[in-house]
Amino acid sequence: MSTILIADDSKFMRLHLKNIILGHGSYNILEAADGKQAIDLYKRLQPDLVVLDITMQHVDGLTTLKEIMNIDDSATVVMCSSIGTQSNITECLQLGAFDFIIKPHFDRLVDILNELITNNKLKRSE
Incomplete structure (x- = not known):
């Protein structure tokens, strides 16, 4: 079973x-x-998998994304924010984010989970 970290304030x-x-299935959620x-x-x-908001206290999502990618450049991070400007999306993808979901369009999250499962980057228990 895969572990998913949800980071949002x-x-x-x-x-x-x-x-x-x-x-969508059983996962260990942090x-x-x-x-x-x-x-x-x-x-x-x-x-x-990390599902990461941009606007958070103490350390914002962009800085968090950079740090996670420095720790593990193959990390799978999906940004999830209501601040879906083209510049934010582009910056996140350039920093290594796998994808970007603009809140509240969460139906994309299920599509992303399915893609990760298909590509063997995520395992779920039914």
């Missing part, structure tokens, strides 16, 4: 994303309320 949003992901927690969890547990 909104507890409601973490729960919402968790419900979408668990509706949660981080800010970028610092996300970086610490990534260093310790190396999750298979």
Whole structure:
């Protein structure tokens, strides 16, 4: 079973994303309320997927993405933000993000999960 880290400063949003992901199969879900927690969890547990917000306290999502990619340049990170400007999307993808979801278009998350499963980057338990 794969491990997925959800990093968002909104507890409601973490729960919402968790419900979408668990509706797609069984995964070990980790949660981080800010970028610092996300970086610490990534260093310790190396999750298979990170779903990462841009706007967070202490350490923002772009800095967190850079740090995670420095730790593991093959990390699979999906940015998930309501700040879906072209410049943000481009910057995230250039920094190594696998994809970018503009909130609240979460149906794309299921498509991304399916793609990762097809490419053997993610395993789920039914």
